[in-house]
Amino acid sequence: MSQGIHRKIRSDAVWAEVRKAWEDGETARSVARRYDVGVHALWKRREAEGWTRPEPKAGPVEPAEGWGAYVQTRRDAFEARLADARALAECLVEAMKDERLMRAPHWHIPWLYRWRADHLGPEAAARDRERAVEMGYVWAEAFWDEDGALRPLHRLDAEMARLHPQEWRRAVGVPEGVEVGLLLSLREKVGDPRACPEGRSDEGLHQP
Incomplete structure (x- = not known):
């Protein structure tokens, strides 16, 4: 006799936590492993319920001189102001x-x-x-x-x-x-x- 396919049944409360974890930025594989729900099931839920993540925020634009030189220039200016204030x-x-x-x-x-x-x-x-x-x-x-x-x-x-x-x-x-x-x-x-x-x-x- 062949065995039937074992399906993992999870409560709505568990799926609510899964959704929150994924929408907060955790990877699907990590969430699936942590809640033992299966990656395929997670993707199906995401499509069915319309899970979304916020658009990633654009980081600061690197200056032409590069971050190292930029930070050094800003630091030098700050230390000059600090020296003037102390004097x-x-x-x-x-x-x-x-x-x-x-x-x-x-x-x-x-x-x-x-x-x-x-x-x-x-x-x-x-x-x-x-x-x-x-x-x-x-x-x-x-x-x-x-x-x-x-x-x-x-x-x-x-x-x-x-x-x-x-x-x-x-x-x-x-x-x-x-x-x-x-x-x-x-x-x-x-x-x-x-x-x-x-x-x-x-x-x-x-x-x-």
């Missing part, structure tokens, strides 16, 4: 120790004053003002209000730019002919809505 940080740390700010990078002086006032307290801010007057710095009267309080940082930045318009143009890249006063007033307006409290006006400080 600036070291410079600022040293500048914080000197109340006269003699070695402070020009455009970071406002931030240094603001940092000292925020972290070292009003006594340090008062000493900074005294030192600025003593050293004859042009910003001595512009950085502090009539009560001796240091102005907000965006105001200090704007004052520094107003006091050194040509240097500011070169640093920012603003060509001659563009109205600096207009740019500074816009900077103040968007910088902090609390810059001029109600009942007070400091517009005169921002005239070119």
Whole structure:
């Protein structure tokens, strides 16, 4: 007597797992072996039920110079920026120790004053003002209000730019002919809505 063909019967739950595994990217042979369903049966199910896989995502396009040179160039640029940032940080740390700010990078002086006032307290801010007057710095009267309080940082930045318009143009890249006063007033307006409290006006400080 001949034996009949043995058919593997699997539950719908098993086939649901088979489908998910295949649609997630596992090969048909691997899935069939893992769930003991047979590759031919898997293909028949796939056709009958319309199993699909998402379209493979295109990888990044290799640059003309090759990935090795590309990565090296990007790494060199990153390390250069990192070195610049560390050099600036070291410079600022040293500048914080000197109340006269003699070695402070020009455009970071406002931030240094603001940092000292925020972290070292009003006594340090008062000493900074005294030192600025003593050293004859042009910003001595512009950085502090009539009560001796240091102005907000965006105001200090704007004052520094107003006091050194040509240097500011070169640093920012603003060509001659563009109205600096207009740019500074816009900077103040968007910088902090609390810059001029109600009942007070400091517009005169921002005239070119």
